[in-house]
Structure formats: structure tokens, C-alpha cells
Amino acid sequence: MTVKETAAWLAARDNFLLLTHVRPDGDTIGSAAALCRALRAMGKRACLLRNDGITATYAPYADGLWAEEGYVPETVVSVDIAALSLFIDAAQPYRDRVDLAIDHHSSQEFFAAETCLVSECAACGEIVYAIIRELTPITPEIALPLYVAVSTDCGGFQYANTTADTHRIAAELMALVDVTAVNKALFRTKSFVRLKMESRMVEEMTLHFDNRVVVMSIPLSLRREMQATEADIEELSSLAAMVEGTDCGVTLRELREGVVKISIRTTPAMDAGAICAQLGGGGHRGAAGATVEGTMESAKAAVLQAVAAYMEA
Amino acid sequence: MTVKETAAWLAARDNFLLLTHVRPDGDTIGSAAALCRALRAMGKRACLLRNDGITATYAPYADGLWAEEGYVPETVVSVDIAALSLFIDAAQPYRDRVDLAIDHHSSQEFFAAETCLVSECAACGEIVYAIIRELTPITPEIALPLYVAVSTDCGGFQYANTTADTHRIAAELMALVDVTAVNKALFRTKSFVRLKMESRMVEEMTLHFDNRVVVMSIPLSLRREMQATEADIEELSSLAAMVEGTDCGVTLRELREGVVKISIRTTPAMDAGAICAQLGGGGHRGAAGATVEGTMESAKAAVLQAVAAYMEA
Secondary structure, three states: OOHHHHHHHHHOOOOEEEEOEOOOOHHHHHHHHHHHHHHHHOOOOEEEOOOOOOOOOOHHHHOOOEOOOOOOOOEEEEEOOOOHHHEOHHHHHHOOOOOEEEEOOOOOOOOOOEEEEOOOOOOHHHHHHHHHHHHOOOOHHHHHHHHHHHHHHOOOOOOOOOOHHHHHHHHHHHOOOOOHHHHHHHHOOEOHHHHHHHHHHHHOOEEEOOOOEEEEEEOHHHHHHHOOOHHHHOOOHHHHOOEOOOOEEEEEEEEEOOEEEEEEEEOOOOOHHHHHHOOOOEEOOOEEEEEEEOOHHHHHHHHHHHHHHHHHO | OOHHHHHHHHHOOOOEEEEOEOOOOHHHHHHHHHHHHHHHHOOOOEEEOOOOOOOOOOHHHHOOOEOOOOOOOOEEEEEOOOOHHHEOHHHHHHOOOOOEEEEOOOOOOOOOOEEEEOOOOOOHHHHHHHHHHHHOOOOHHHHHHHHHHHHHHOOOOOOOOOOHHHHHHHHHHHOOOOOHHHHHHHHOOEOHHHHHHHHHHHHOOEEEOOOOEEEEEEOHHHHHHHOOOHHHHOOOHHHHOOEOOOOEEEEEEEEEOOEEEEEEEEOOOOOHHHHHHOOOOEEOOOEEEEEEEOOHHHHHHHHHHHHHHHHHO
16 A cells, blocks of 8 residues: 555554564654554554563653553554564464554565555655654654654664655654754663673674674673673664674674574675575665574574675675 | 855855864865865865865865965865864964854854854754855765765764754755765774774773763873774764763863863753863863863863863852
């Protein structure tokens, strides 16, 4: 469905439950929160399915929007979810009955009855912004989570996915709400623990393929040693992408014993999505991910093999 | 003079020499380069006074624009220079004959015959953008240095000085030129040396005033040990401003034996400019600086005293 069709579709329905993805980021939470507030402003009933993975960074934006125990929705909408594998445990009962998916990932698996996909958008928040504009005036309460969604998914307007439209939307939202504190909290604040973890990751990073590829690791042992929270290690994958002279930053994060999350960030010279696809994952050209079973060592070997295969192709 | 008056003033003159400030940043170089290219596009003669302090980060944008030896200008314009104390050595002969100052610092000292000051702008580049729009079509060659100017002075759209207009200008410029590589180079690239220096600064930082103030140091000894270039330590003052729970990040950088550059970044809860004014410096509310004589220890004591006086007032 187009943005206009999606807006009309939403306007015709009620009693919404909004789903966000595992390890929720600013885009899924901000987009869902903004849509929820917009639907409520239209006099509808709407709430977010509780996502226990939410960190302290994004929890404030979902405050007051979580569904009560026993809430029975009529309309289920997923926001920024590309695949069923990214559903949280609590969302499993809705796998076969998502009425609408709103998403910007080109790897969207079309699991929902209807889909509003605009893969040119840097953030799902840009699509939600366009939808809400068709429905109801954008209040400061709607503008704030939208700004969080839009700004975080483009790395604070610094990632390659940022477009002129991203900036135009930011300008519109900034005219409605003061984002000073949000910018400071999201982009210019690091906890002591995070600063220390980054130091260790830098000390222990390894370089491969004539220094074109850098690998950083976050083993469980480091998390335990530093007593790091989820918020402390959020988006740490951007660090590997910063090393001068490299085209591919790989971050290996041990989610739990025997399961490793691989995050890859690339310059336009390489395709993160193509590399992660070989590992059963997906994403965008400049940023993608995969989750594999095994040790940190075997995950590292698997990534380097996938990179080698990509480079040969 | 207003932007329109300044544009008319520039259109009526020729043979320009553009001055940039000491330790040149993206705003002074990008603004001067864009203005220079715009004046040339209008068929005028214009160049930048060679600034030996330029780093590898910004040198590409001034390439081909430096004045030849013996160039005799008719019209001298300073760009992003708030005070005579920020003139480079080569600009000393022009101290008393600057015809126009274009600036956005509220601490502007009005040393020029004419001044175009718009202190609401996040970057001097925003003013130069508005001036150029009155004069000549913005080509990709003009848009690129303007984007550098605008984006760097607002910390890549993440500092508190960023406004809706900043985003609107970025949107206009991005429609004209691909800034992907510029964003990667300016905001998402760190040299090995820089990463290592940051680690050391984090290890050795100190906290004061109930953790509201954090002090980080870059002594000459650390620079020498790491063999750091100017580009490696550029904008390192933003690191201190990142520490969670603090309102005031102070960076002390030993420029040479006995001379220390103090950089202060604050949240809205404190006024960096007011603190630096006590130390003979100046700047904006959220970001300011001063240069003092003495050792790193005496500079640190002086800053902490200035902070104490500010907090009492």
C-alpha cells in the first residue's frame, strides 16, 4: 500500500496493537510510539505490545503506551520489522495475523496481510511521519518520538542513508519540539562503562584483508567484567565502522553462550547486506546483521569467509 | 550589514582576499572556500590567505584557492573570525584593514570596517549560504564546502546550536552534491592514533563538583608518545562533553611548553562562554575556549576556579 492508502486504511480501523522488533532501537520504538500517539489523538484505542528488550535509552518514549495485560486488539500493525525472525517472544501469537507491516527494509519478507514498504527511507520513522501527516496534526508529543526514530536510524544525520528528505523532516519536527536534550542523550552521551568498553574493543581489534576489514569483539566475559547493561553496549557496532582506512567494520557480540550477533557496517565500496545474506542475515547495503550459532572464534571465521567470498564475487 | 546588504557590497567589489582563523576548522575553511568559489563564479578574482595551520581533514576544500605569493588584494574579508587575537601570523598586516567581517560569534569584536553578524546561526556557513544565494547559483563546487562548514560547526547536526534552518540548508545542499564521503570522513572516521589517544584520555580523566565537571588532558608528552598529528587531535574536546551525568566537559590541551588551550563544552545547565570569559577567552553558551599561560596543572586549577566562581554567581 502507498502512504495515502495506508493512512486511509488506519483511519478506517480501531483497537490497534503495535509490534516492535527484538533488541528495539530508536526507529522501531520511536515510530511505534509516534503512530500510537497519533491514533490516540484521532480518538482511537492503540497501544504497543510490551517489549522487554527495551533499554533505558528508549524506554521514556514508550512510557504510558504499553498494552495492559489481557488487551484484545482488532488491528495488529508491525513497525520497522523486516522478518518474522525479528518478532519478540510476546509477539509470537501474532505471527500469522499481522494486518499491516510498515517498514523500510528492502529485505522485508511480506509476512503481513498488507505492507507499506518504502525502502528509500533512511528510517521507518520517515514513512510513519508521512502517514501521520495524512491523518492528524503533528503535536509535540508525536514529533518527539518521530525525531528519535528518524535521527537514530541515520546515525544522527551522518550515515550514508541520510537524504535531503531526512533533513527536511528533521527541520519540520524541530520547529515543533525542542530536541536539544534528546540529541545530547542519544548522540553525545556515553556512560563510563561504555567509554571503558570502547577502549578495550579498540585495544583488541584485529585487521584483515590488507586492513580493509576490521573486527571488534564484545564477548560475554567483557560485558560481565564491566557489568555492562544493554544500554551500555547499544549501537557499539558503529565503533568498528570508524577505523580510518577500512571499508568494512565487523562487530561480534556474544548474545549468550553459543550465539553470536554479527553486525557489519561498510563504506560504499562494499555491501554489508550481501555479506550478511551469506550468514543467514540481512539488512541494508551499508549496515546489516546476522545471528549465528557457535563460539566467538567460529563466528569470526565464518564472517571472514563470507567477506572473502564476497570479495571474490 | 544585513545579508542582502552584504551581498550587494560584495557584488560591487573585486580582488578579494579571504581570511580564516587560527587552528582552522570546517566552518572557517568551508565558508571561505564557498565564498571564494562563488566570487570566482561571478567572474571576480578571489583567494584565501594561506593558513599553515590547516589539517589534512580540511585541506582538500581549500585546494586551488590559496593566494599566490605577492597577491595584492583590494578587498579583505574575514570569515568566522570573532577577534583580532584569532588572526593567523600571515594575516597580521591586515589587522587594521579588514573591509568586511562575516561572523556568527556573539563575542565578535567589530574589528572590521563593515560587519555581517548573525549570531543565531549555528555556523558561519549558514550566513555565507544566505549571502551566496543572493549572488549566484549554488553549484556542487560551492555546495560541498558549504556543507562542510554548516555540518561541522553543529557537530554533524547533533549540537544544541542546530536549528530547523540548519537542517533546511543541509537538505538544499544535499540535493546539489553527494555528501556521503564527506560525512564518513568528517564524522565517522577516526585514525588509529586518535582512537588510542581517546582511550588514554578516558583512562586519565578526573571528575569535580559532584561529578558535574569532567576534565580531560592532552599533554604534549601524550602527543609525542603517540606521534599524533594536528588532524589526530582535532575536535578531541567533544569527548569530554560526552561523559554521562556531567554538565561541563573541559579539555586541556598543551599547545606548546607553557601555553594551554582550554576548551569547554556544556549542557544548557551551564554557560561555557561565561566560564571562558573569566579566563580571557570567549565563545558560545554551549562551546567556548580560552588560551592561558602556565603548566597543565595551573591551567586546570584556573579552570576549576573559574567554574567555582561561575557556580557561585
